Amino acid sequence: MRNPDTLKNGILNGEFDDRFKDIYISDEEVSYEKSRYAEAVEAYREVFGDGEVSIFSAPGRSEISGNHTDHQHGSVLAASISDDAIAVTGIRNDGNVRVLSKGYDMIEADISDLEKLDDDEGTTRALIRGVLAGAKERGYRIGGFDAYITSNVLGGSGLSSSAAFETIIGSILSGLYNDMKISPIEIAIIGQYAENVYFGKPCGLMDQMACSVGSLCYIDFADPENPVVDRIEFDLDAHGYSLCITDTKGSHADLTDDYAAIPKEMKNVAACFGKEYLNELTEEDILTNISSLREKTSDRAVLRAIHFYEEVKRVEEARNALKNDDLDSFLGVIRASGNSSFKYLQNVYPNHDINNQNVSIALAVSDVNLKDNGVARVHGGGFAGTIQAFVKHEAVEAYRKAMDSVFGEGSCKVLNIRKYGGIQVF
Numbered sequence: 001m002r003n004p005d006t007l008k009n010g011i012l013n014g015e016f017d018d019r020f021k022d023i024y025i026s027d028e029e030v031s032y033e034k035s036r037y038a039e040a041v042e043a044y045r046e047v048f049g050d051g052e053v054s055i056f057s058a059p060g061r062s063e064i065s066g067n068h069t070d071h072q073h074g075s076v077l078a079a080s081i082s083d084d085a086i087a088v089t090g091i092r093n094d095g096n097v098r099v100l101s102k103g104y105d106m107i108e109a110d111i112s113d114l115e116k117l118d119d120d121e122g123t124t125r126a127l128i129r130g131v132l133a134g135a136k137e138r139g140y141r142i143g144g145f146d147a148y149i150t151s152n153v154l155g156g157s158g159l160s161s162s163a164a165f166e167t168i169i170g171s172i173l174s175g176l177y178n179d180m181k182i183s184p185i186e187i188a189i190i191g192q193y194a195e196n197v198y199f200g201k202p203c204g205l206m207d208q209m210a211c212s213v214g215s216l217c218y219i220d221f222a223d224p225e226n227p228v229v230d231r232i233e234f235d236l237d238a239h240g241y242s243l244c245i246t247d248t249k250g251s252h253a254d255l256t257d258d259y260a261a262i263p264k265e266m267k268n269v270a271a272c273f274g275k276e277y278l279n280e281l282t283e284e285d286i287l288t289n290i291s292s293l294r295e296k297t298s299d300r301a302v303l304r305a306i307h308f309y310e311e312v313k314r315v316e317e318a319r320n321a322l323k324n325d326d327l328d329s330f331l332g333v334i335r336a337s338g339n340s341s342f343k344y345l346q347n348v349y350p351n352h353d354i355n356n357q358n359v360s361i362a363l364a365v366s367d368v369n370l371k372d373n374g375v376a377r378v379h380g381g382g383f384a385g386t387i388q389a390f391v392k393h394e395a396v397e398a399y400r401k402a403m404d405s406v407f408g409e410g411s412c413k414v415l416n417i418r419k420y421g422g423i424q425v426f
Contacts, residue, residue, distance in 0.1 A: 026416060056168055069315070089146065130198030131169040167187055170422065171212075185209070218230040258352075314336055
């Protein structure tokens with residue numbers, strides 16, 4: 001740990017440039033992050049004083065393949081990205097936790113009182129207390145701390161700002177009180193616990209796992225309590241491609257039922273066989289019983305079930321392509337995944353609002369502009385929000401301009417896939 005002024009001067013004077021380059025990859029990002037980190041250290045000092053500090057980082061994530069498979073205990077491929085939350089932190093000895101996120105009010109919690117509070121549901125305080133409680137229940141040390149957090153993971157963009165926040169709180173506890181010995185997988189499980197139990201959102205584990213583990217990350221949820229995780233090292237930049245995320249500015253209002261209908265309909269299909277999840281069945285079970293399933297459920301439910309099985313296959317294909325350094329095959333899988341999400345999963349636009357199809361427009365503009373220079377697909381939960389594109393370096397600027405011309409300046413963001421999940425930076 002270091003004095004804030006000493007740490008700030010070291011950051012600005014280039015003492016940690018190699019560390020920044022290792023995390024954030026590009027020289028442009030390094031310059032930006034140095035200013036960002038220095039500002040965060042100064043903000044901490046102004047609020048919390050001159051005590052010694054450490055800095056932690058937790059990235060956002062991008063789903064690469066496995067669209068809506070995790071809640072049926074399938075497999076996914078996700079990646080941590082260069083956008084992240086950072087936390088300047090100092091130890092407190094009184095058992096109090098104080099967290100100030102840039103642009104928000106101070107949040108306080110007492111580690112001696114971590115019972116779930118119904119009034120806290122849906123709040124950031126619930127996430128903080130949930131992570132504290134989850135770590136304690138798993139036998140780890142917890143203690144008080146001050147933290148100033150700033151994040152450039154865009155909320156509501158499908159990049160999982162909440163999972164990044166949960167991961168950074170878990171990483172703080174790991175670093176300050178457990179010698180960084182809480183594993184990334186355990187931090188992810190603790191984050192999901194906080195979101196499910198304390199925050200009140202029944203999310204899967206993919207977001208937290210991708211944010212915590214880092215790099216490209218294959219995750220098999222056949223046993224959700226013990227997911228199989230395989231980190232895949234793949235340098236997208238070295239292959240001449242960039243990852244672009246475009247915010248289509250679609251409203252997420254009134255979409256709760258659309259999101260909930262996907263796992264509900266998949267489970268309805270499984271229930272026809274006396275099972276809870278599609279992963280307990282085979283695709284052949286579905287295909288040989290389509291007629292009766294259409295009568296018992298619905299055509300859309302059957303299509304969504306078929307998407308699940310084919311998508312799980314694509315996750316394996318994408319994983320193998322990356323391990324074999326076969327970018328062409330990987331991009332083919334991404335294209336097929338996007339097509340399946342549009343045609344079978346049907347999560348590109350809501351049926352109740354067919355006149356507003358932001359994501360569909362974004363995909364159309366992408367296809368017309370990219371041609372052989374990349375591939376685009378719906379990103380995350382779908383219906384509104386963002387699309388993802390893998391774009392050749394030489395085509396990025398023209399693509400970005402085309403997307404920004406439709407959805408507004410700054411809508412298309414170029415990201416790097418970083419090799420680290422939740423970490424202690426200094």
